[in-house]
Amino acid sequence: MSKGTEKAVGYIEALSYHRNRFVDNYLYVLDTTGPDNINHVDLQRSITLTVAVARDAPLGQIVNQAQEQVLKPFRENLPAGDRLELAGAADELAETLNQLGSIFILSLIITYLLLVALYRSFIYPVVIMVTVPLGLTGAVLSLVLVNLIPGVLIPLDMITCLGFVIL
Secondary structure (H helix, E strand, C coil): CCHHHHHHHHHHHCCEEECCEEHHHCCCCCCCCCCCCCEEECCEEECCCCCCCCCCCCHHHHHHHHHHHHHHHHHHCCCCCCCCCCCCHHHHHHHHHHHHHHHHHHHHHHHHHHHHHHHCCCCHHHHHHHHHHHHHHHHHHHHHHCCCCCCCHHHHHHHHHHHHHHC
């Protein structure tokens, strides 16, 4: 024990509870080792495990492996009321993927509304929005069939062709 700690413990032992009754009559001080602090998340005790991975390792694959190989066995034996969660970059990845899905749906709705305003019809935009992905699939398949590696210009050309098709 450090001198400051010994002084504090001695002070606690010498505290008077009631006239001639001292705290050390009711408790004893045992010097042990333990955590320096207890972390809390949402007012519950928490344990943080930090894992370092290679910089070029794909985060999604690592998160899936951690879910299957580490977290799944622990969750099966987890007492009631306890939680086991991923945090940090893994949590941010899950949140980003959820936001990406909702933003994609929002972009489809905005695109549809813009095409409705452009063509003044509710059916033409649906036809365009169904045929454009099919056209892109055909363009990519044709590149694969001729064994052509796309550079910078090919995707730009595809976007230009999409503009011609839509207008």
